[in-house]
Amino acid sequence: MRGLSAVSDIGKVRIRIPSSIRPGDVVHARTLVIHPMERVERDGQGKVVQRNYSYIHTATVTYLGKTIVTFETTQAVSENPFFSFSFRATDPGQLKVRFLDTTGGDYEGTADITFA
Amino acid sequence: MRDSSKLTRRTMLGTLGVLGVAALAGDVAAPRRAEAQPLGLQETGEEALRRVFGGRPMKDGSSVIKFDIPAIAENGSLVQTSVAVESPMTPVAYVKRVWIVADKNRIPVVFRATLVPEAGRASVGATIRLGETGDVRAIVEQSDGTLLAVKREVKVTVGGCGG
Numbered sequence: 381m382r383g384l385s386a387v388s389d390i391g392k393v394r395i396r397i398p399s400s401i402r403p404g405d406v407v408h409a410r411t412l413v414i415h416p417m418e419r420v421e422r423d424g425q426g427k428v429v430q431r432n433y434s435y436i437h438t439a440t441v442t443y444l445g446k447t448i449v450t451f452e453t454t455q456a457v458s459e460n461p462f463f464s465f466s467f468r469a470t471d472p473g474q475l476k477v478r479f480l481d482t483t484g485g486d487y488e489g490t491a492d493i494t495f496a
Numbered sequence: 497m498r499d500s501s502k503l504t505r506r507t508m509l510g511t512l513g514v515l516g517v518a519a520l521a522g523d524v525a526a527p528r529r530a531e532a533q534p535l536g537l538q539e540t541g542e543e544a545l546r547r548v549f550g551g552r553p554m555k556d557g558s559s560v561i562k563f564d565i566p567a568i569a570e571n572g573s574l575v576q577t578s579v580a581v582e583s584p585m586t587p588v589a590y591v592k593r594v595w596i597v598a599d600k601n602r603i604p605v606v607f608r609a610t611l612v613p614e615a616g617r618a619s620v621g622a623t624i625r626l627g628e629t630g631d632v633r634a635i636v637e638q639s640d641g642t643l644l645a646v647k648r649e650v651k652v653t654v655g656g657c658g659g
Contacts, residue, residue: 406616406617407616408617408619419625420538420602420603428538437535443614446612446614447612448611448612448614448615449609449610449611449612449615449620450609450610451607451608451609451620451622452535452607452608452609452610453535453606453607453622454534454535454536454603454605454606454607455536455603455625456536456598456601456603456604456605456606456607456624456625457606457607457622457623457624457625458573458574458575458622458623458624458625459573459574460623461622461623462576462621462622462623463620463621463622464578464619464620464621464622465609465615465619465620465621466615466616466617466618466619466620467614467615467616468614468615468616468617
């Protein structure tokens with residue numbers, strides 16, 4: 381499964397929101413981050429190889445500057461993971477998703493919430 | 497008298513020095529996580545539940561939790577899941593946390609989502625990994641501390657790659 385994403389793509393974030401949002405709607409959104417989410421490796425004897433595996437441990441969603449959802453994640457989350465969440469769209473403004481990984485990687489994506 | 501107090505002070509300083517070095521080394525070696533205990537450990541599902549929830553009672557949440565996960569996962573490295581809870585999301589009563597725990601995974605705790613009332617609806621999901629066939633649980637903690645849980649058995653086709 382590794383090698384599907386080029387190294388240079390790591391940390392690319394996409395956010396998908398409905399095309400039309402009305403004030404007060406509870407909006408369901410999805411976000412994707414390109415990340416290997418390295419899984420635990422084992423040696424020939426089945427012993428866990430101890431090293432600092434690179435995986436996302438936190439994904440934070442903020443809307444209008446307020447944290448709405450925080451996902452704390454482990455290596456049991458898939459490679460290039462999708463996350464879905466909801467928020468109540470009260471005002472036009474920024475929706476931001478931030479991902480932190482175990483190697484110090486800090487990746488961000490934003491979407492502008494506007495009302496049709 | 498003077499000698500002994502001096503000795504104590506020396507010993508003290510030495511100890512502090514060692515502690516300082518240890519703290520520094522820890523800082524460098526540890527991954528960037530603030531919490532004392534990591535969320536994911538190599539353990540059994542039973543151990544994970546005991547460690548995270550410490551034997552707190554869990555009610556059957558099947559009337560309020562909608563847990564979407566395929567019954568058969570052809571590719572265990574990419575399984576879509578979502579958890580939606582029928583619950584008010586007001587400052588006095590809301591869904592505070594949602595966990596997914598896969599009993600048979602080597603690392604059973606998949607994620608923990610923390611929500612606030614402004615989410616409007618308790619609905620979270622992620623693409624997860626399943627190592628083998630087994631129960632997957634969605635566990636919900638409400639703002640009053642009540643735990644609700646549902647589980648689904650997921651058959652994971654061995655061999656991956658859609659086989």
